[in-house]
Amino acid sequence: MHVNPAPTQGPSVEWPVWVGDVPRPAAAFQPRTQVRKKARAARTGGSDVVLSGAGGVGKSQLAASLARELRDQERTDETGLDVLVWARATSTDQIITAYAEAAGRLQLPGVSPDDEDGAAQLFLRWLAATGRRWLVVLDDVTDPAAVQEWWPDSGAGRGWVLATSRREDALLSGQGRNLVRLGLYTDAESRAYLQRRLTDAGHAHLHDATQAGEIAAELGHLPLALGHAAAYLINKRRTMGDYLNLLRDTSSRLGDLFPLSGDTEGYGRPVTASLLLSLDAAQESDTSGLARPLLHLASLMDPLGHPATTWTTPAVLSFLRTARPPQRRWLRRHHPAVRQTEVHSALEALRTYSMLTQDTTTAPIRMHALTARAVRESIPSSMLPAMARTSADAILSLWPRHDHEERELAAVLRANVVQLDELTRPALWQPEAHPCIYRVSSSLTDAGLYQQAIEYDERTARHSNDIHGPDHPDTLIARHNLAVSYSDAGRVQDALNLCERVLADRERTLGEDHPDTLDARNNLAGSYSDAGRVQDALNLRERVLADYERILGEDHPDTLDARNNLAGSYSAAGRVQDALNLRERVLADYERILGDDHPDTLRARNNLAVSYSAAGRVQDALNLCERVLADRERILGEDHPDTLTARHNLAVSYSAAGRVQDALNLGERVLADRERILGEDHPATLTTRNNLASSYSDAGRVQDALNLCERVLADRERILGEDHPATLTTRHNLAVSYSAAGRVQDALNLCERVLADYERILGEDHPDTLTARHNLASSYSDAGRVQDALNLRERVLA
Numbered sequence: 001m002h003v004n005p006a007p008t009q010g011p012s013v014e015w016p017v018w019v020g021d022v023p024r025p026a027a028a029f030q031p032r033t034q035v036r037k038k039a040r041a042a043r044t045g046g047s048d049v050v051l052s053g054a055g056g057v058g059k060s061q062l063a064a065s066l067a068r069e070l071r072d073q074e075r076t077d078e079t080g081l082d083v084l085v086w087a088r089a090t091s092t093d094q095i096i097t098a099y100a101e102a103a104g105r106l107q108l109p110g111v112s113p114d115d116e117d118g119a120a121q122l123f124l125r126w127l128a129a130t131g132r133r134w135l136v137v138l139d140d141v142t143d144p145a146a147v148q149e150w151w152p153d154s155g156a157g158r159g160w161v162l163a164t165s166r167r168e169d170a171l172l173s174g175q176g177r178n179l180v181r182l183g184l185y186t187d188a189e190s191r192a193y194l195q196r197r198l199t200d201a202g203h204a205h206l207h208d209a210t211q212a213g214e215i216a217a218e219l220g221h222l223p224l225a226l227g228h229a230a231a232y233l234i235n236k237r238r239t240m241g242d243y244l245n246l247l248r249d250t251s252s253r254l255g256d257l258f259p260l261s262g263d264t265e266g267y268g269r270p271v272t273a274s275l276l277l278s279l280d281a282a283q284e285s286d287t288s289g290l291a292r293p294l295l296h297l298a299s300l301m302d303p304l305g306h307p308a309t310t311w312t313t314p315a316v317l318s319f320l321r322t323a324r325p326p327q328r329r330w331l332r333r334h335h336p337a338v339r340q341t342e343v344h345s346a347l348e349a350l351r352t353y354s355m356l357t358q359d360t361t362t363a364p365i366r367m368h369a370l371t372a373r374a375v376r377e378s379i380p381s382s383m384l385p386a387m388a389r390t391s392a393d394a395i396l397s398l399w400p401r402h403d404h405e406e407r408e409l410a411a412v413l414r415a416n417v418v419q420l421d422e423l424t425r426p427a428l429w430q431p432e433a434h435p436c437i438y439r440v441s442s443s444l445t446d447a448g449l450y451q452q453a454i455e456y457d458e459r460t461a462r463h464s465n466d467i468h469g470p471d472h473p474d475t476l477i478a479r480h481n482l483a484v485s486y487s488d489a490g491r492v493q494d495a496l497n498l499c500e501r502v503l504a505d506r507e508r509t510l511g512e513d514h515p516d517t518l519d520a521r522n523n524l525a526g527s528y529s530d531a532g533r534v535q536d537a538l539n540l541r542e543r544v545l546a547d548y549e550r551i552l553g554e555d556h557p558d559t560l561d562a563r564n565n566l567a568g569s570y571s572a573a574g575r576v577q578d579a580l581n582l583r584e585r586v587l588a589d590y591e592r593i594l595g596d597d598h599p600d601t602l603r604a605r606n607n608l609a610v611s612y613s614a615a616g617r618v619q620d621a622l623n624l625c626e627r628v629l630a631d632r633e634r635i636l637g638e639d640h641p642d643t644l645t646a647r648h649n650l651a652v653s654y655s656a657a658g659r660v661q662d663a664l665n666l667g668e669r670v671l672a673d674r675e676r677i678l679g680e681d682h683p684a685t686l687t688t689r690n691n692l693a694s695s696y697s698d699a700g701r702v703q704d705a706l707n708l709c710e711r712v713l714a715d716r717e718r719i720l721g722e723d724h725p726a727t728l729t730t731r732h733n734l735a736v737s738y739s740a741a742g743r744v745q746d747a748l749n750l751c752e753r754v755l756a757d758y759e760r761i762l763g764e765d766h767p768d769t770l771t772a773r774h775n776l777a778s779s780y781s782d783a784g785r786v787q788d789a790l791n792l793r794e795r796v797l798a
Contacts, residue, residue: 012107018071019102020086022137023064026227028197030189032062035182039066039162042178048154048161050141050172053182054354054368055275056224059164060139062182066162067137083134089141089163095150099123120150128153134160141165142281144172151175166278166354184368185223190216193223197230206233211240218247220303220369224275228258250423254374275374278353286349288342293323295355296383298367299375300391302419305364305412307398311347312340315393319386364412376423388427391420392434399439403446404641404677410447414440418456421463429467433474441481448682450489450720457482471509476502476516480523487530490724492762496527515558518547522562529572530725532766538569557600560589564607571614572767580611597635599642602628606649618657625650639677641684644670648688651695660698667692681719683726686712690730697740706737723761725768728754732775739782748779770796 035051039062042049051059070081083106087098099120103111108126111119127134136152141163148171152161165172173179185193194212198204219225233243246252254272283291294311297319301310310316320338347365350356357366367375379387395413403410417436421428428434437460444453461478468474479502486495503520510517522544528537545566548559564586570579587608590601606628612621629650632643648670654663671692674685690712696705713734716727732754738747755776758769774796780789 013105015082016071016080017083017102017105019084019105020088020098020137022067022071022084022086023060025065025068026058026061028193028200028230029061029065030058030185030193030223031065032058032182032189035062035180036066038178038180042180043160045178046154046157047176047178048151048163050163050165050177050179051182052165052168052172052179052354054357054371055166055278056222056370057182057184058223059182061223063137063139063162063164067135070135070160080133081135082132084137085135086137086139089138089147091142092146092150095138095147096120099150124150124152127159131158133158136161138163141167141172142278144169167352168354169352184221185216185226187213187216187221190219190221190226193226194230197227198233201230201234203234203237206237206239208240211244214244215240215247218244218369222368222370225258225370232257253377254370272374272377275368275371276378278355282349282353282355285352286346288338288346289324290320290338290342290346291349293320294343294346295350295367295375296379297387297391298350298356298365299372299379300387300420300423301365301367301372302412302415303367303369303372304415305366306416307409307412308347308358308362308365309398310365310391310394311343313394313397315390315397317343319390323383384424385427385430388420388424389434392417392428392436395420396434396436396439399436399443402640403443404639407447407679410443414443425463426467429463429474433464433477438477438481441485445485445488448678448684448719450485450683453485454482454489454491457485471505473516476505476509476520479505480520483523483527487527490720490726492527492530492725496524496531499524499527513547513551515552518544518551518558521547522565525565525569529569532762532768534569534572534767538566538573541566541569555589555593557594560586560593560600560604563589564604567607567611571611576611576615580608580615583608583611597631599636602631602635602642602646605631606646609649609653613653613656618653622650622653622657625653639673641678644673644677644684647673648691652691655695655698660695664692664695664699667695681715683720686715686719687726689715690726690733693733693737697737702737702740706734706741709734709737723757725762728757728761728768728772731757732772735775735779739779744779744782748776748783751776751779 039049039051051063053059064086067084067086071084083102085098085102088094096116100111100116100123103119103123103126104113106123106126108119108122110122113119127136136159138147138151138161141147142165144165144167152159154161154176161177163172163177168179168181191209191212194216195204195207195209198207215229216226219229229243232238233240246257258272279292279295283289297311297316298306317338317340320343321336324338347356347358351358355367355371358364395416398409399413400406400409417440421437428437441453441457441460444450444456457478461475461482464472464475464478479498483495483498483502486492486498499520503517503524506514506517506520521540525537525540525544528534528540541562545559545562548556548562552559563582567579567582567586570576570582583604587601587604590598590604594601605624609621609624609628612618612624625646629643629646632640632646636643647666651663651666651670654660654666667688671685671688674682674688678685689708693705693708693712696702696708709730713727713730716724716730720727731750735747735750735754738744738750751772755769755772758766758772762769773792777789777792777796780786780792
């Protein structure tokens with residue numbers, strides 16, 4: 001058998017042989033310890049390494065650091081590195097040129113200066129057979145298939161190939177290669193970089209630890225951007241606060257924030273160009289022509305992620321039909337329908353070139369915030385409104401029918417609406433507010449995030465006022481939503497004041513009999529009720545009912561709701577029989593008009609049960625509660641929030657009927673259900689926990705009741721605030737638990753605080769304040785302060 005001898009080199013080779021320019025160490029270089037360890041481990045195990053990551057994460061800098069480590073540190077060993085080739089790999093021509101130069105420097109037999117390909121092939125064969133130690137770095141591989149034939153064989157175990165690429169193709173991780181992903185700086189690395197960079201430049205006074213963290217977050221911890229930002233601060237002598245203001249100004253362009261004068265590490269191109277470098281390649285690999293319009297749409301979404309299904313909704317498919325460039329001149333007036341498979345293909349191309357990231361095909365799609373900003377700067381301004389409303393239509397179409405069914409999805413959609421509106425305003429407001437704007441408000445309320453709902457609704461009302469003016473219907477809707485949020489958060493007086501303003505505005509702009517005016521009048525009655533102005537609420541609800549009957553008719557759904565609300569006012573005013581009679585009529589109306597199984601009918605049945613209980617008809621209330629629960633389980637499902645409410649109400653009825661153990665068992669089930677479905681901190685969950693404490697007390701489990709009351713109070717103070725009516729109720733319940741446990745002084749102290757809180761928040765004449773005064777009298781009595789108890793009870797009676 002004939003064996004070809006390994007290529008040799010001439011006797012005058014000067015060792016070691018270095019080919020190509022290894023980038024110089026970056027200023028304030030961060031070692032990326034974890035990724036470095038993975039690369040070293042792969043090399044020790046005999047695997048080549050591909051450092052993969054998006055543009056600007058520092059792949060070349062880390063590769064250069066690893067190369068210098070081998071080149072410089074191991075030269076002290078007689079078995080140190082003999083050959084190092086650093087080759088740019090954006091095209092095969094660059095690789096061939098570097099290999100040919102190495103072959104010439106090694107004086108390999110047969111090398112001809114007129115045959116670069118041949119010389120490069122000789123170098124590859126030498127690498128595969130030599131006993132020398134070598135390292136080849138292929139920097140920025142853009143076409144893995146084209147590079148394949150030029151990838152050195154390190155099978156002899158003396159050499160190592162280190163590559164960098166924006167791509168994550170399977171081809172890069174085959175044949176003994178280890179794909180190591182390089183991501184963004186950690187928060188600690190970002191902060192360390194900025195501090196060291198400014199200090200090394202002699203401008204440590206420009207550094208502010210808090211603002212450095214904010215800048216790092218705004219820049220998405222992208223090393224490339226942090227490098228340019230530090231250079232900007234150094235060159236301009238600007239404070240970090242000034243730079244933050246520029247960053248947060250959406251009208252500022254990246255070219256101004258990251259000028260070429262900031263390219264201190266020699267990237268050789270503007271940040272924007274670097275971030276979008278892969279877009280052309282992604283477009284070339286995408287046969288659908290959808291890559292660019294999809295990237296434009298994705299740039300308007302939340303960088304932390306949006307549902308992958310957003311881009312296959314009917315709204316987006318319709319938009320893409322005319323957004324992609326025509327493939328042939330004669331097709332310019334004909335736009336064929338876009339298929340979902342084409343969208344998936346375009347998204348795959350964008351993921352391949354790291355323009356988008358996605359952990360799995362069903363996971364949210366993410367885009368780095370700066371990449372998104374660079375993409376947005378390339379969107380024609382004339383296209384932005386259509387793109388914004390298309391994205392809003394897509395988001396709204398994905399919203400779950402009930403937020404509790406997909407809480408995480410609802411949270412993601414809320415974040416994306418906020419981001420979309422912020423980036424495209426006033427596109428979602430003209431000619432009128434897109435429904436998704438208001439869906440965020442109701443979704444926050446459904447999630448029990450009352451303070452967030454207030455903050456969102458305050459911004460929404462302000463934006464609508466600025467865009468449409470104070471009297472526009474959208475502005476009035478936004479103001480109404482804010483009033484509802486104030487009410488949910490226990491800000492009773494703020495809600496009442498706003499409701500009065502909305503009613504006055506609607507009467508002035510729409511007229512006294514407009515349906516929206518009637519709705520505002522009804523809402524004001526609810527605010528009167530919350531504020532303890534029982535008679536005012538009753539008077540207004542009688543007027544609202546009369547208006548609805550006159551304008552909409554006796555059987556209109558809004559009329560039925562008004563009748564039901566009036567029954568509630570009768571109940572609050574102590575007119576128990578009037579409330580019961582009206583609720584019986586409301587239920588009969590709902591059953592006749594909407595049917596026995598309509599959700600509004602079930603709600604009316606539940607309200608009638610409450611009236612039965614108030615009238616002392618305990619068994620009738622219990623029977624109706626059992627029917628409502630069975631109906632809701634059958635129609636809405638066992639986990640629907642309304643079903644959980646019905647289960648909760650049945651537990652209360654069991655308690656009223658003296659069925660203590662049944663009440664306790666059902667209360668424990670409701671609590672477990674609400675914790676699972678709504679979350680541990682949802683206000684409805686806290687209410688169930690509070691009621692379960694009462695059941696423990698009824699069952700004689702005094703310490704369990706006290707422990708649970710203390711937890712509920714802590715939770716409500718943390719989530720709803722110290723002054724929320726529900727928090728005050730829990731504080732009162734804890735006082736009762738203290739009394740039951742024989743802790744008389746603790747109960748008295750807490751009762752005095754509760755009364756002071758009610759007087760301050762709800763006023764001296766609010767029904768809840770009167771109840772608190774009555775309970776304090778009981779505490780005085782328990783403490784032996786008979787005269788104090790007598791005096792206070794006389795006042796309560798008066």
